[in-house]
Amino acid sequence: ARPNxxxxxxxxxxxxxxxxxxxxxxxxxxxxxxxxxxxxxxxAGNRYIEAMAGLWSVAVGFSEKRLVDAAVRQMSKxxxxxxxxxxxxxxxxxxxxxxVQMAPVPMSKAYFTNSGSEANDTAMKMIxxxxxxxxxxxxxxxxxxxxxxHGVTIAAASLTGLPNNHTSFDLPIANVLHTATPHxxxxxxxxxxxxxxxxxxxxxxxxxxxAEGPETIAAFFGEPIMGAGGVIVPxxxxxxxxxxxxxxYDILLVADEVICGFGRTGEMFGSQTFGIRPDIMVxxxxxxxxxxxxxxxxxxxxxxxxxxxxxxxxxxFGHGFTGGGHPVAAAVAFExxxxxxxxxxxxxxxxxxxxxxxRLRSLASHPLVGEVRGVGLIAAVELVGxxxxxxxWETAGALGGLVNGxxxxxxxxxxxxxxxxxxxxxxxITEPQVDEMIDAFERSLEAAAGQVGS
Ligand code: PLP
Numbered sequence: 001a002r003p004n005x006x007x008x009x010x011x012x013x014x015x016x017x018x019x020x021x022x023x024x025x026x027x028x029x030x031x032x033x034x035x036x037x038x039x040x041x042x043x044a045g046n047r048y049i050e051a052m053a054g055l056w057s058v059a060v061g062f063s064e065k066r067l068v069d070a071a072v073r074q075m076s077k078x079x080x081x082x083x084x085x086x087x088x089x090x091x092x093x094x095x096x097x098x099x100v101q102m103a104p105v106p107m108s109k110a111y112f113t114n115s116g117s118e119a120n121d122t123a124m125k126m127i128x129x130x131x132x133x134x135x136x137x138x139x140x141x142x143x144x145x146x147x148x149x150h151g152v153t154i155a156a157a158s159l160t161g162l163p164n165n166h167t168s169f170d171l172p173i174a175n176v177l178h179t180a181t182p183h184x185x186x187x188x189x190x191x192x193x194x195x196x197x198x199x200x201x202x203x204x205x206x207x208x209x210x211a212e213g214p215e216t217i218a219a220f221f222g223e224p225i226m227g228a229g230g231v232i233v234p235x236x237x238x239x240x241x242x243x244x245x246x247x248x249y250d251i252l253l254v255a256d257e258v259i260c261g262f263g264r265t266g267e268m269f270g271s272q273t274f275g276i277r278p279d280i281m282v283x284x285x286x287x288x289x290x291x292x293x294x295x296x297x298x299x300x301x302x303x304x305x306x307x308x309x310x311x312x313x314x315x316x317f318g319h320g321f322t323g324g325g326h327p328v329a330a331a332v333a334f335e336x337x338x339x340x341x342x343x344x345x346x347x348x349x350x351x352x353x354x355x356x357x358x359r360l361r362s363l364a365s366h367p368l369v370g371e372v373r374g375v376g377l378i379a380a381v382e383l384v385g386x387x388x389x390x391x392x393w394e395t396a397g398a399l400g401g402l403v404n405g406x407x408x409x410x411x412x413x414x415x416x417x418x419x420x421x422x423x424x425x426x427x428x429i430t431e432p433q434v435d436e437m438i439d440a441f442e443r444s445l446e447a448a449a450g451q452v453g454s
Contacts, residue, residue, distance in 0.1 A: 035062020057285035112325030117151025147229030194235035224270025231380035266350030266376030406444035
């Protein structure tokens, strides 16, 4: 990087998470300077399709003036307030009402936090609080899944089921257990149908619950579709069978809708797409299109009742964040949700998503493509070196990284989770723009094929 250039200063002063520091020093950052719809532009003026909507989150695109205006209006009127001790403010009241009304199952209250990780930590504390309040203090264990992603704070990273989030931090904490990833293509036995695979995973879950003692298990956390774990779409019957086990032992269900929520799957919530009936919904990202950080929990009456019940003698729910439900973020989120509804972005995700899925599936016979999976406007292509044996080229993630690099050269910012290349564009994307994105992917795949073959 040129001395004193933004790239050089980034290398000098800025520590990036999830980044190989040495490689970063060599290659320097891609500095993004502006946004325009589904496109972003770097410092040199190169334009890219943002095929990941930032971090799975910018539903309305990168230049929505109505969100800017909502922020400016609220910032000028009341730039900050909080909701501790019965204080409140209009943007939060509007947003709480809207979220409870939007919920696909009866929900009682909304609680506000700043990030997906904080929201999951909060959900865990609410669940522990409830166990104490209802006189079942032994019910503290939480089950989540290998390859699930729930964030990076101590509790949320424990729920997350990816080795990178555990090993160097001595995580998970006590009371967090993990069960199997519902990835039929990878983990199904020969000739095992999706339904049979789902039944086997539900049996595994039941065995784990029985081994630990059902009276010690409080809750199960899961994303409707696993996002950061590689866009793992649950196989047929999976959620129905898992929920049957959870109800049998009176175990709470938390749907982490941080990626799926607000239209991603072609329905308003992933819970609708898969028939999930959660006690808590965790919401973030597309709630505000990430223009400002905000997250929320929706809790049902079963969760709220012990919090409301003074006679439980364990005191008030002692928890809250200074910035939780920030008025400017809340005003932006409310405007964003209105936009999603007014412009029927959920319908767009369904229609244009069907086109994206069809185009990606047309590549299934490519020698480097192992599996194409996805629903609505979220998908992944699992790249393989040896198609018959479903094994990687060279080392795991090498091919994913290679194709991802070609994508950038071809004007698309995508993301590879190992060898799974993900597509999760803004919900405003059009069919011609999907074609532009997938054409670039085809060119990238061919470029990689040239290299792999040589
Ligand atoms: N839950 C899910 C499903 C996520 O995908 C993420 C982030 O990608 C989180 C939680 C954590 O959210 P945050 O990064 O805002 O803490």
